Amino acid sequence: xxxxxxxxxxxxxxxxxxxxxxxxxxxxxxxxxxxxxxxxxxxxxxxxxxxxxxxxxxxxxxxxxxxxxxxxxxxxxxxxxxxxxxxxxxxxxxxxxxxxxxxxxxxxxxxxxxxxxxxxxxxxxxxxxxxxxxxxxxxxxxxxxxxxxxxxxxxxxxxxxxxxxxxxxxxxxxxxxxxxxxxxxxxxxxxxxxxxxxx
Amino acid sequence: xxxxxxxxxxxxxxxxxxxxxxxxxxxxxxxxxxxxxxxxxxxxxxxxxxxxxxxxxxxxxxxxxxxxxxxxxxxxxxxxxxxxxxxxxxxxxxxxxxxxxxxxxxxxxxxxxxxxxxxxxxxxxxxxxxxxxxxxxxxxxxxxxxxxxxxxxxxxxxxxxxxxxxxxxxxxxxxxxxxxxxxxxxxxxxxxxxxxxxxxxxxxxxxxxxxxxxxxxxxxxxxxxxxxxxxxxxxxxxxxxxxxxxxxxxxxxxxxxxxxxxxxxxxxxxxxxxxxxxxxxxxxxxxxxxxxxxxxxxxxxxxxxxxxxxxxxxxxxxxxxxxxxxxxxxxxxxxxxxxxxxxxxxxxxxxxxxxxxxxxxxxxxxxxxxxxxxxxxxxxxxxxxxxxxxxxxxxxxxxxxxxxxxxxxxxxxxxxxxxxxxxxxxxxxxxxxxxxxxxxxxxxxxxxxxxxxxxxxxxxxxxxxxxxxxxxxxxxxxxxxxxxx
Numbered sequence: 001x002x003x004x005x006x007x008x009x010x011x012x013x014x015x016x017x018x019x020x021x022x023x024x025x026x027x028x029x030x031x032x033x034x035x036x037x038x039x040x041x042x043x044x045x046x047x048x049x050x051x052x053x054x055x056x057x058x059x060x061x062x063x064x065x066x067x068x069x070x071x072x073x074x075x076x077x078x079x080x081x082x083x084x085x086x087x088x089x090x091x092x093x094x095x096x097x098x099x100x101x102x103x104x105x106x107x108x109x110x111x112x113x114x115x116x117x118x119x120x121x122x123x124x125x126x127x128x129x130x131x132x133x134x135x136x137x138x139x140x141x142x143x144x145x146x147x148x149x150x151x152x153x154x155x156x157x158x159x160x161x162x163x164x165x166x167x168x169x170x171x172x173x174x175x176x177x178x179x180x181x182x183x184x185x186x187x188x189x190x191x192x193x194x195x196x197x198x199x
Numbered sequence: 200x201x202x203x204x205x206x207x208x209x210x211x212x213x214x215x216x217x218x219x220x221x222x223x224x225x226x227x228x229x230x231x232x233x234x235x236x237x238x239x240x241x242x243x244x245x246x247x248x249x250x251x252x253x254x255x256x257x258x259x260x261x262x263x264x265x266x267x268x269x270x271x272x273x274x275x276x277x278x279x280x281x282x283x284x285x286x287x288x289x290x291x292x293x294x295x296x297x298x299x300x301x302x303x304x305x306x307x308x309x310x311x312x313x314x315x316x317x318x319x320x321x322x323x324x325x326x327x328x329x330x331x332x333x334x335x336x337x338x339x340x341x342x343x344x345x346x347x348x349x350x351x352x353x354x355x356x357x358x359x360x361x362x363x364x365x366x367x368x369x370x371x372x373x374x375x376x377x378x379x380x381x382x383x384x385x386x387x388x389x390x391x392x393x394x395x396x397x398x399x400x401x402x403x404x405x406x407x408x409x410x411x412x413x414x415x416x417x418x419x420x421x422x423x424x425x426x427x428x429x430x431x432x433x434x435x436x437x438x439x440x441x442x443x444x445x446x447x448x449x450x451x452x453x454x455x456x457x458x459x460x461x462x463x464x465x466x467x468x469x470x471x472x473x474x475x476x477x478x479x480x481x482x483x484x485x486x487x488x489x490x491x492x493x494x495x496x497x498x499x500x501x502x503x504x505x506x507x508x509x510x511x512x513x514x515x516x517x518x519x520x521x522x523x524x525x526x527x528x529x530x531x532x533x534x535x536x537x538x539x540x541x542x543x544x545x546x547x548x549x550x551x552x553x554x555x556x557x558x559x560x561x562x563x564x565x566x567x568x569x570x571x572x573x574x575x576x577x578x579x580x581x582x583x584x585x586x587x588x589x590x591x592x593x594x595x596x597x598x599x600x601x602x603x604x605x606x607x608x609x610x611x612x613x614x615x616x617x618x619x620x621x622x623x624x625x626x627x628x629x630x631x632x633x634x635x636x637x638x639x640x641x642x643x644x645x646x647x648x649x650x651x652x653x654x655x656x657x658x659x660x661x662x663x664x665x666x667x668x669x670x671x672x673x674x675x676x677x678x679x680x681x682x683x684x
Contacts (some may be wrong), residue, residue, distance in 0.1 A: 017536055018412050022650040027629045031238070031284050031298035032600075033258035045652050053453050070532060071413035074446060075513075077348040078256065078631075098417060100448045101348060103316035105364035118532075153595060159241045171267070174374045177236055177244050181376055184235040184246060194327055 001110045007091055008136040010063035012054050013128035015057035017069035020108025021102065025072070032081050038080050039087025055088070064091040065135060067124045071095075081138035082109045092137045094144065096121050107160050108170060112139060114154050137163060222487035225453055226419045227385050227486070229359040234343050235376060247380035251327040252279040252315070254306040256346030261309040261368035271313040272375040278312040278336060282326045284631045286591065287543065287594055292320060299632065301613070303420055313372075318596025319353045325597020325623050328352035328565040333599050339454040339481035344371060349565045349660030350443040354451030355435035356458055357484045358511075359419065361449040382419045382448055383493040386486075389424035391501030393560040396681035398575070399434035400567060400645065400664035402426065403441040404506035407497055408516040411533070416446035418494065421486060427498055430539075432461040433571045440566045441647055444513040452483040485653040505679050507552040508649045508662040516662065518681050521551045528597030543640075543651055544659050552661065552677050556598035559642035560618075560672035562592040562665045563656070564628035567645035570603045574664040577609045579669035579683045580616040586675030591618035592634060594626040618672065630655045643671040 029041045029050065046053045054060050066085070072095040073081060082105045085093070096118040106113050114137060116124075124146075127133045138147040141160060144152045163170070174181075223231070230245075237243035257279075262574070271277070284299040285291060289633030294300035310317035317322045323334075327345055331337040331353055339357035344350060346368045347487060353360035363377065370377055389402060407414070420442050425436065435452050442450025459478050462468045469477040471680055504518040517523055517539065525535045525548045541547060544557070562568070562576045573595060585591045593613045595601040610620040626647035627634040630653065636642045645668050650659035663671070666680035673683075 016534055016536075016539075018647075020650050021513070022629075022648070022653055026652060026656070027631045029658075030255050030304055030631060031296065033302055035260075035262075045656065071416065071446065074412055075348065075363055075364035075443075075648065077346060078365060079259075079346075082364070094646075097413060097416065099413070099446060101362050101364060101443075105366065108364060110364035151260050166307075170368050170378050171263070171373055174244055174370055174376050174378060177376075178374075180236045181244065181246070182375060185375065188246075 001108070001167045001169050004110055004112050004137065004139055006138045006140065007064060008134060009065045009091070009123060010060065011067050011133045012063035012067060013137055014054060014068040015125045015127045015129070018071045018074055019068055020075035021073055021078050022075055022108070024081040025078065026085040026156040030078060035083050036087065038084035039089070042084040047144065049195050050106045059132065062089065063094065064089055065094065065137060066090050066092070067094045067121060067128060069121070071097060072098050074099035077101045077105070079109070081103045082106050082111050086111055094121060094124065110164055110167065112137065112164060114144060115164040116144065116152055116154055122153050143157045168181040205637070209398055210255050215258060222489040223358060224384050224486040224492060225484050225491040226359060226382065227490070229340060230339070230381055231298055233553070245377050246277070246342065247344050247375055247377060248276060248295060249271070249343045250277050251331055251343070251345035251350070252277060252306070253283055253327050254281050254302045254348065255283040256365045256372070256485070257309065257368055257569050258305045259365045260372055260396060261305070263366070263369040267373070269373040271315065271372050272583050274314040274316070276375060277315045277372070278318070278328055278331065279306055280316050280327055280412040281306060281320070281432070283625045283629065284516045285624045286632050287624050287626045289622060289632055290621050296632070308331070316408050320675070322326045323598055324453040325421060325599065326565045326568060327562070327563060328436070329442065329569060329596035330601065332432070332615070333465070333467035333597060334461050338462065338477070339458060340453040340484045344377065344659050349440050349444040351447070351449045352436050352440040352565055354439040355432060357451055357454035357481065359449055359451065360442065360563070378587055379532050382499060383417050384491070385415055385420045385447070385494040385496070386492040387420050387422050388495070388497045389422065389426040390497055390499050393426060393500040393503050395684055396505050396668055396679055397500070397503050398518040398664040398665060399430060399437040401506040402500060404440045404508065404513065404516045405503055405663060406447045407441065407514045408498070408506070409498060412512045412514040415442070420447045420450040421492070422450060422452050424500055428455065432457060433569045436569070437512050441513065444565065444647060457567050479577065484651060487587070505664060505667045507667065509544060509546055509552055510537060511649055511651050512536070512540070513647065513649060513662060515540055517552060518669065519587055519677065520551055522549045522551055523547070525549060552680065555677045556675060557589060557643045557661070557671055557677060560585070560589055560668050561594070561635045561642055561644040561646060562668050563592065563594030563596065563626050564646040565596065566627070566647040567665050568600065570596060572645065573600065573604050573609050574607070576665045576669040577612045579636050579666060580618065580673065581612050583616055583618035583673050585672045588675050589672050592621055592627055593618050595623045595657045597623050627654055629653060630658070637659070643668050644678060652671060
């Protein structure tokens with residue numbers, strides 16, 4: 001996983017709540033068996049239907065910080081939604097809340113999700129829509145710094161922070177408990193709670 | 200789960216909360232019995248009893264496994280099948296879409312190479328969440344995951360079952376475990392008895408309309424109440440299936456005699472003495488009197504009418520005979536979504552769903568593609584004709600459902616009425632294959648999501664029960680099934 005420490009970037013605003021993963025990447029683009037190539041179809045339906053959709057506008061080109069309304073990433077469990085955002089160059093999403101599975105998928109790919117109060121998110125949405133608006137997201141100090149110098153602090157799970165700062169994969173962490181897992185499985189009653197053999 | 204728990208201190212408090220003497224909920228009991236280990240301030244190493252695998256969210260996970268030179272931890276705790284991107288034509292062995300074909304072949308190969316049981320075409324194939332229960336693999340007290348958000352379906356058996364992403368599919372393949380934070384719990388009690396024409400689908404749509412699409416985020420819901428106890432297992436699966444649509448990671452129901460009767464004799468259910476031991480063990484998965492829940496709500500069903508969605512998320516639902524709410528009457532943050540939704544669906548606030556003309560109808564999906572759903576639809580369509588302006592797909596959830604339907608003569612009823620009875624799969628629920636509602640067309644659907652373009656680019660979806668779908672298909676406009684029952 002790629003490390004993340006600090007990022008200064010333009011903000012791309014998406015003033016919508018309940019953005020679902022079908023919107024982020026429609027199902028018809030999920031037939032690939034690769035993790036690559038989804039970025040070009042990020043928000044495909046919105047991009048096709050609205051020439052003024054932010055991801056169609058030149059002034060938001062290369063923006064790596066997306067700001068959106070509450071419950072971002074709801075719906076399907078498709079990790080392709082995270083791969084599509086990452087593929088389009090998004091490194092941070094800021095919103096008042098995120099859906100659970102999307103939250104978990106983001107962490108596995110080093111996409112940083114910043115939860116801020118609705119009023120602060122609203123202000124960033126307004127400023128980013130009004131004109132060029134660059135902010136700095138610093139994971140170490142858990143802060144978003146605005147051009148005015150104002151700083152919004154955010155909470156972040158400490159374990160997850162450690163993993164993202166150091167680019168660590170969960171799989172290696174779990175594997176480091178291999179013996180404990182084997183011990184646990186050995187002690188587990190097998191008469192119930194498991195598949196009773198093949199068909 | 201609930202990866203959003205903030206900060207280490209809270210994690211510590213949580214992990215110390217549960218001691219054996221305390222009254223515990225089902226979720227806590229399953230949680231406690233599956234934590235392998237947990238360091239202070241870290242998520243738990245959480246053991247997974249069963250993972251279901253399908254073609255769309257697994258290929259990249261197998262690639263990770265191969266790239267790291269890892270073996271599958273325990274193939275006997277895995278089950279693969281194909282459902283999302285496959286055709287539902289009769290000659291489905293031939294997949295015309297090259298990338299969908301590659302996906303299916305990748306899963307066949309991965310299951311073969313790693314010794315994972317695989318239900319191919321004509322070998323018991325079906326939607327993951329339909330086949331697990333019908334084989335008796337889904338059992339109370341288990342932890343079940345799948346790279347699909349509707350994994351919550353299996354919670355109907357008193358299992359903790361939730362959707363995961365592809366990276367986590369890889370973690371379970373390699374280790375049999377996931378990193379998890381203890382979820383919060385929410386108790387939803389359904390009070391009163393629902394009337395004629397009201398089904399499990401209407402009940403869960405009512406809950407989602409009440410609490411919204413993010414209403415249960417971070418929580419596992421336990422459904423309780425007389426209405427739940429009176430439900431068959433298939434109805435309970437419909438309820439648990441849509442837990443994710445109000446943001447819950449999972450939804451579950453305490454097992455009871457209905458659960459045990461359903462499982463008894465199923466292919467993978469324990470037999471003989473092991474059965475008796477299993478039932479005794481399963482009976483412990485009930486929430487103790489006084490167990491803690493982070494949230495509790497009650498929903499009264501006594502006046503409930505069939506539900507239909509009017510917007511572009513499953514929370515935008517209304518009783519079939521009630522007006523679509525005025526945008527101004529909605530909470531501030533929902534107004535923008537509602538305006539855009541009405542624009543997309545071409546409906547107006549204040550109008551009723553009943554009577555809205557439809558072009559397409561769909562009975563199927565992991566929500567409502569089981570035999571009871573097909574029976575209800577068939578009983579309404581028997582001797583009737585689908586309106587000539589309506590295209591109606593009936594797609595069984597699995598080969599077993601299809602075979603049972605054939606035994607009961609249901610395909611003949613559907614076809615005589617003018618509906619198409621197709622081969623099993625996810626089909627028009629998410630339109631990953633050729634089964635798509637054309638642009639601008641309106642579909643009444645027994646599936647689970649009415650997102651923008653979910654059933655095909657530019658398609659409009661109204662979610663409802665299979666009974667409402669069948670009645671609407673006959674009339675060519677959204678209609679209650681009450682007069683057909």
